Amino acid sequence: MANIQEVAKKAGVSVATVSRVLNNHSSVSTRTRLRVESAIKELNYEPSMLGRNLRNSESRLLLVLIPSIANPFYTEIINGIQNTALSHQYNILLCETDSNPKRENIFFNMVKNKLADGIISMDPAVNKQKLTELADNHSIILCSEYDEEGSIPYVSIDSELAAYHAVKHLIQLGNKKIALINSDEKFLYARQRRQGYERALKEYGLPIREEWIYHTTQLDFQDGVHAMRMLLRLEEKPSAVFAVSDTLAIGALKEIKAIGLRVPHDIAVVGFDNIGFSNMTNPSLTTISQPMYKMGSTAATMLIHHIQNRKVESTILDHELIIRESTMG
Amino acid sequence: MANIQEVAKKAGVSVATVSRVLNNHSSVSTRTRLRVESAIKELNYEPSMLGRNLRNSESRLLLVLIPSIANPFYTEIINGIQNTALSHQYNILLCETDSNPKRENIFFNMVKNKLADGIISMDPAVNKQKLTELADNHSIILCSEYDEEGSIPYVSIDSELAAYHAVKHLIQLGNKKIALINSDEKFLYARQRRQGYERALKEYGLPIREEWIYHTTQLDFQDGVHAMRMLLRLEEKPSAVFAVSDTLAIGALKEIKAIGLRVPHDIAVVGFDNIGFSNMTNPSLTTISQPMYKMGSTAATMLIHHIQNRKVESTILDHELIIRESTMG
């Protein structure tokens, strides 16, 4: 690949002039501009991002941190991020962290090293301390999962309220024995959703029974299967289940069927996220829909504003209860 | 962030010595090494990738091109790529192309500009010509989808044979009216899978009926739903369906149920890919399992070898038929 020197030589001008042509400076005469442009074409020259970034301290690249691409929850969010970023001439790079601090570190370093201009983190297990440190000097936005006390701007939904709505829906259908399949409560969203679950139960005078609250380690289908298996082994079985993610809920559906019970007749199920699959299950899944595309585009806009040193404020978006077959016979 | 100059000044040495410490050169005395190391710690210094890359023409970053992260097919492949890359001190960046040439171009440029060392492309709609041009001077591997005549090394499976196996399985269960839900035959895998389908039918003396072959534009669940709906409207309905992707097959399952028919009793269904969800559907899905992790790790190994100027040869991996409820009562 040719470099700017060769273009300059071929066009019979200095590198400065070539650079001016590249960056559309007005102070180049039409005649030289044309000469330079034809030299660029002839040599098939494309400017090196590396050299440019080094000089400009800007890469126009945004990093999106997700724990795993296996989780379909992120799909629409990423779409939102991507489209918004592109419309501002930014590109995004997806970084799978596996919630592994070492990998995260690599991506943090990319920002420190100006290989990327900012980060949208959706990893609930991210190292908050390191992230906060990084946020002192760099642009970072949290999406979906956030830190209540932290100083990093975020966009998310009101998980507590959403869970409350989900459980209230189950109660209003006549369920009195409602189980919760939660993930690890080290995650904020898990704590919030549990609170919403408990608030709904309390409000309707229903008891909170610890044995009806099951915690999974991850969010895979298999975790849902296993959680449901445990709940169905209880002396007093629940008549409804609220799972904090659709993947868990779908695993639960599978296990309920496997054991010969019917949904929603014997056990009603509500999920959370409204992933694409939730409408493909049998029965289709009642769930809480997060405004995922909006969340992504908001996060991207916030990040870009932050990079431009504009003020950004954390945002809470609305959710919606999507009622399908798993709660309505 | 401190730079190498400041470290040098603080340690009372030259930048060359600092660089030597950073790169573990043996010619640094223990005493100066310690002085430099403590200066690095004190200043919280981390070397700039940008400066380093510019000098070394190496980024140790690999690009992975996928059309969409929504397709769960890529999940395990990416795992394989990621782990292999990491074990060779390479990091990967996921690039969603949306099969959009403009976006692809951005990522191609990253390689040209030394922002990344190579590409693994899994986008079947990738611009073959541009890719081939790029492959002249850069390291590129095709994964899963490839070009028969092209010169770019690939790793894939024998789609024709796999489809043949899938359809043969249906035939051996007694099915004589077998439909094919295929995707657009502009894709090589679609053409190959159709060939396998036809070979199996021919071998057993069954007719190939065009109305039983449905082409979808994409691979979403909805496309499967729609395809199945069309097939079920036919005068003479098929008794079995082979879909070239699990997502299509799952959509088909949904539609069969919706119309009141039973799987596999009325219609047997076979998918392709063995995505995580295929075991969560009701009934669970018989499918062709691609060795996805292996495919990913092979692709990564090939790419790294190519970057190191070692010889790489295209590879075809084995598939496996996974028999589940959708074909076995």
Next chain:
DNA sequence: GCCATAATTGTAATCGATTACATTTTTTTG
């Protein structure tokens, strides 16, 4: 203690761009 040799360390060029400032060329004006 002196010289040869080996072990350290430093100097300065380099990678490929951008840009402040200096210089040259062109245009305007009286």
Next chain:
DNA sequence: CAAAAAAATGTAATCGATTACAATTATGGC
């Protein structure tokens, strides 16, 4: 037509690292 002002272009420093080569210091042999 000369001087002043404006426009166009060039020179060289800069971003942050690496490394060939040069220079210095340490070590060993006699």
